[in-house]
Amino acid sequence: MALAPPGPPGSKADYVHAVLRQEIMRGELAAGAAVPQDEIARRLGVSITPVREALRRLESEGLVSYRAHRGATVSELSQEAARELYLLRGAVEGLTARLAATRITDDQLERLRVLHARMLDAQHEGRSGDLAPLSRELHDAIALAGGPAFLAGHLRSIWRENPVPPDTSLWHDHANAEIFLREHEDLLAALEAHDPDAAECIMKLHLEHSAAARGATFEN
DSSP: OOOOHHHHHHHOOHHHHHHHHHHHHTSSSSSTTTTEEEHHHHHHHHHHHHHHHHHHHHHHHHHHHEEEEEEEEEEOOOOHHHHHHHHHHHHHHHHOOOOOOOHOOOOHHHHHHHHHHHHHHHTTTTOGGHHHHHHHHHHHHHHHHHHHHHHHHHHHHHHHOOOOOOGGGGGGGGHHHHHHHHHHHHHHHHHHOOOHHHHHHHHHHHHHHHOOOEEEEOOO
16 A cells, blocks of 8 residues: 655644545545554554544544444445435436536537547547546536536535445446446437436436446335
8 A cells, every 4th residue: 555645734633534535535445444543543653543533534424434343444335325325316416417408508518528528439448447537527517517506516425425446436347338328428418409307317227227237226
């Protein structure tokens, strides 16, 4: 694991929290991995107290949990939690897509086309690592078009509190990527046609397929 960067101005607990959160989001601390307080304190050059405070904050964010006889570990997303997460995303992003279909500007549509084209190029050239961040940009752009006052920020909060390490992205699977790209294309067509019903339906279906790929099926 790479050495932590020099501590920024601010409290030591803030510094420890920022470093550990970044390592979890990057997948450097994998789901289920132990987070030993003594080791973290030595590695970051701080006492146990700010490490404990940082871990409490990470626990409140759902990124760390405590297990009997193991102490703090990086949280693992259960199938039930994944199901709820994708249901929540479907509700929020379905609404942003519906609103975007009635509000989106030509400039915003052009940005979506450019992002989609970049994703197609990445898929064709085998750059699977580029697909997840580009997909996040595309979904964020739709949210900004549909719900700039509140919904886009709410969606970013959902992403921030439920990070997916890059090496576990569904976009690394070629079959998943092909399906998701076709759904993005259908979604763009619905937005260009200013069809709110179709845009919402496609977005929700897109997220249901993502949930199914993670083994979190929805009940009818």
